Amino acid sequence: MAKAEAPAAAPQVSESDSESAAGARGRMSLEDQIAKQEQRLRELREQQREQQRKAREKNIRAVNELIKAEKLDLISADVWRDALPAIKKALGAQSGEPGESAAGGKSGKGGE
Structure with missing residues (x-):
C-alpha cells in the first residue's frame, strides 16, 4: 500500500x-x-x-x-394636427424621442 x-x-x-x-x-x-x-x-x-x-x-x-x-x-388628419398641441398638453405628454419634443407641433410630420 x-x-x-x-x-x-x-x-x-x-x-x-x-x-x-x-x-x-x-x-x-x-x-x-x-x-x-x-x-x-x-x-x-x-x-x-x-x-x-x-x-x-x-x-x-x-x-x-x-x-x-x-x-x-x-376625424381628418388636418383636424388632428391642429388639435395635437392641446391633446399633448391635456395628456401631460412629452414626446418619447428627443428630436420630436424640440419640433413641438410645428412640423406636422408625425409617423401616424
Whole structure:
C-alpha cells in the first residue's frame, strides 16, 4: 500500500506547479472575463432595445385600437394636427424621442 500512496504525493507537487501556472493563466483569464462581460453587456443592450421596441409597438397597437373604438379615426388628419398641441398638453405628454419634443407641433410630420 505504501507504493500506492507514493503517486499521490506526486500530484501534490504538480498542484503547486499548476497553481503558479494558474496564476499566469489568471491574468489571461481576467482579460477573457472582461471580453466576455463586454460581450454580455452588448447582448443585454440589444435585448433592452428589443424590449423597448416591442413595448412601443404594443403601445402603438393599443392606442390605435382605442382611437378606432372611439371612432376618432374618422376625424381628418388636418383636424388632428391642429388639435395635437392641446391633446399633448391635456395628456401631460412629452414626446418619447428627443428630436420630436424640440419640433413641438410645428412640423406636422408625425409617423401616424
